[in-house]
Amino acid sequence: MDNEIHNFKRKVHAIPIPEDKLDTAITKTISTSRKKNRKLYYLIATAATLMIILFSSAFVSPVMAKILSQVPLIGSVLSYFDTGLEHASNEGFVTKIGETYVSQDIPVTITEVYYDDFRLVVGYTIPNVDDLGVFEALDTEVKLGIDNQTVTSMSSHSTLKGDQVIGTIETTATLPNSFALDVSFSEIFHTKGDWNFRIPVTKNTNTLAYEVGKTKEANNYKFEVFSIQLGPSGTKIHMELDMPLGDDTAYDFLVYNHYGNRLESIDYTKKIIPLLKFDKQVLKMNALFEPLQDNLITIVPVIDEKGTIIELEELAIEVDLSTIKGQEVSNKIMGFGLREDKVDKKTYFMDYMVEEVASEMGLQLGEYFKAELPIFNLDLAMDFQKEQEINNQTVVNPIVIIEKKSGEKGYVVYKTEDGVNHIFQVQLKDENWIIEDSFTLQGKMIGDLEMSYNKE
Incomplete structure (x- = not known):
């Protein structure tokens, strides 16, 4: 037990820092195969109506014709931002919208929406009509609402792709299973305006929760995996790491599938709670990774030492989900992530x-x-x-x-x-x-x- 923590860290091996870890900082309604025919009819009708409106506007205003000519064909904006959304899109769970609204001669298109137990994400595109630089082009003000109530904990991410600004508006707030979502842009390219959309949203409930309850201990450390949730857009893991009080090491977690491939990290929340009475502190973490394609998963705590990730192999936990019965996700949180006019x-x-x-x-x-x-x-x-x-x-x-x-x-x-x-x-x-x-x-x-x- 002499110099335990030094020996503990020395036993593990080092691998390079993954650049995709940064994606977690940088900084989502559902269709099924049974709805395809009805949805196709709806899209054809909507497209025909939109074409009449757009051609009428273009005939009246040459300026509008130029602007609308820059509205992009509808592609998968959500797929561009993370592998979880890409998977959900490829599986047909993302709802295509394709609705465009013009204000102050600037067209905004809502391309698609995705909503499950992990997150709600809206994709949008804006033509970079004046060939603005990256700083001006990405400067937008937007909010989400439900029945005149503001959605809390919202974030927006965007980037320039060719001559288009593409972006997402995302929230992990607790919301109803179905609702009419209001998306409102108030400023784009430093220009005040009103770009308002109302979109019907329904949650994808194809999420299963697995109660794991596995623990590993080594020296003065204890790692526990409480639960794993599998959904179309990701793999969510609730875990904790107990450590000596005052340990200021930066800890993280890597996840591997059955083939030894690392799952991409998408998002996480973590908090350290000091337990003075027990002379320890606890790192609590909920992390979202890319969707798991098999039943075996291995979670490994890691530390970052001067640019090198060191895996704490003694604490690695392997879970075989085929041995655990998955349950439907139940929302135990009272109320929703909404606040009226605040x-x-x-x-x-x-x-x-x-x-x-x-x-x-x-x-x-x-x-x-x-x-x-x-x-x-x-x-x-x-x-x-x-x-x-x-x-x-x-x-x-x-x-x-x-x-x-x-x-x-x-x-x-x-x-x-x-x-x-x-x-x-x-x-x-x-x-x-x-x-x-x-x-x-x-x-x-x-x-x-x-x-x-x-x-x-």
Whole structure:
């Protein structure tokens, strides 16, 4: 037992960091074969109506004709963003929409929708009509709603693909099984407007939950897999890792199928809970990986040591799902992820943090736009991802604000529970973003923000 943790780590082997891990930061209604004939009829009727409307508009306005000529043919936007959505699309679970709305001479097309027990995702495209740069082209304001209630915990991801902006709007909030979804864009390309869509949505319920309850222990560490859920768009795993109190190692988890192929990580939430009474801390994690194509799965805790992933093989857990009876997923959460006429907590915290920093630094926020970490080059974005994992107190995730005028300088900001705003000044040089300076500013503590949010 001498120098246990050193010997423990030395026994495992190292493999390179997967670049696709970054996809988890960068930052989904269902059709079945029985509905294909009815759906085909509906699409033909819709397309005919749309053609009449579009040709009529084009005849009246030459400008509109030019704009509509740039509306793309409907493709699978969702498939572009992760393997889970690609699989769901290939299996016919994604609902094609193909609805276009024009405001301020800018057409927006909702391409498709997917909704299951893991997430709701909407795909969209916008022609880059003025050949804008990446920063301006990706600057959009959008929200989701159900019966005049705002969907909480929403995120939006977009990229330039050729002369099109393609993107997704996603939420993991708990929602009803079926509803009419409102998608509303309020600003595109720095232009205010109203792009409003109402889309019927029904959940894909082809998800099975498996109660696993397997544990592995080695030295002062215990790894437990509680449950695994299999759905068309992914494999969701609920797990925990017990470790000595004060361990600041950045832990993660890799998943392998029966053939030894690693499943791509799509998204995750994790939190470290200190248990002072037991002199330990617990890393709780819910992670979504690409869909599993067989019954065998192996989950391995890993650590990151200076750019090298080290697998903790003594803690690896193998699960044969063919030996466990899968159950339908039941929603035990009371209420839905909706809030009437009120911004969700995540957005409230983010906006407050950005405004707080801007006020302290004398920045005019109208001269900046918000973005996400993937706007940077891979290395810099990975650095901030590691920073976030190492700092267990991170509450408000990193937000990038880029100067609109130059598009070449800005700041990255995140807040920890003690209210400290961590600020990094970044600059674009030789087509690469670099950190030029970093500092902190004391702001409102998370507890006080919670109180302010609840009052509002």
